[in-house]
Amino acid sequence: MQLNFKIQGEGKPLLLIHGLFGSLDNLGGLAKVLAEHYQVYQIDLPNHGQSPRAESVDYVSQATAVKEFLDQQNLKQVTVVGHSMGGKVAMMLAQLHPAYLEDLVVMDIAPVNYQVRRHDAVLAGLNASMAQPILSRKDAEAKLAEHIVEPGVRQFLLKSLAKQEDGTFDWRFNVPTLEMHYEDITGWPEQGIFEGETLFLKGANSDYISGEHRADIERQFPHAKAHVIANTGHWLHAEKPDTVARVITRFLTNSER
Incomplete structure (x- = not known):
């Protein structure tokens, strides 16, 4: 790798x-x-x-x-x-x-x-943002805000939102794998x-x-x-x-x- x-x-x-x-x-x-x-x-x-x-x-x-x-x-x-x-x-x-x-x-x-799960709200927000193609950073933040109260956390996550060749946006971290194996991280x-x-x-x-x-x-x-x-x-x-x-x-x- x-x-x-x-x-x-x-x-x-x-x-x-x-x-x-x-x-x-x-x-x-x-x-x-x-x-x-x-x-x-x-x-x-x-x-x-x-x-x-x-x-x-x-x-x-x-x-x-x-x-x-x-x-x-x-x-x-x-x-x-x-x-x-x-x-x-x-x-x-x-x-x-x-x-x-x-x-x-x-x-x-x-x-x-x-023994505590600290990122369930983050994962919920990320999944909500990916339910349909992300068309703008504003749209992504709006979806995140439905689950993540802290503006600083949303801004931190948005640093990893990248524009793709087709004009949509996607996250630069692998949300499904990180969520599936979250207990390995904790x-x-x-x-x-x-x-x-x-x-x-x-x-x-x-x-x-x-x-x-x-x-x-x-x-x-x-x-x-x-x-x-x-x-x-x-x-x-x-x-x-x-x-x-x-x-x-x-x-x-x-x-x-």
Whole structure:
């Protein structure tokens, strides 16, 4: 599989992995700041953006696709930074192929099986929008609004709405497969222990990482550090890209270890 990607900056390689319903552009603000010090690789995960579609979205499959990407780019020692679902992909890559990682940064997700469905309204809105051909972004947002209250969530999704050759619009993520295998995304098939240096970043106002996850994190990532980004939620990297980049850079340059 050939994942879609972009590169910017110079220096040691750093890979950014986006979350569910996202694309490489979602981490663009963070990438721009980090590219001042690193050669930053942004990828579209399978079933997202302009990367190929796949039949599965389980974390072993996604991590394998990322490992193949690293092989294609001849990257053997890379810092991996992942947000949300992308953080789980990064953690799985670390557990399955630890030799590829120099450092690991996980943004606002824990290595656990989440028992809550957070995206049913999003999936309902996306399915409503696809019930007939999408003729405009306005039409798509109107359908999304029937199910998704938060304007910010609708705008986030609309970033992945692309115009097709016939003039209609379509989503750049594979809605049927993501919905069919949603429990693979909320789940977590633990594969072992990663002994490398790891930083967990938590949005102070987010509940994706909580005290009850501490034992799971410490068991699987025994050298993990934690840092809370004040006044941010789950999208901490979008809310405070400069702060997040500074914390990551400080961690990678050993001053927080």
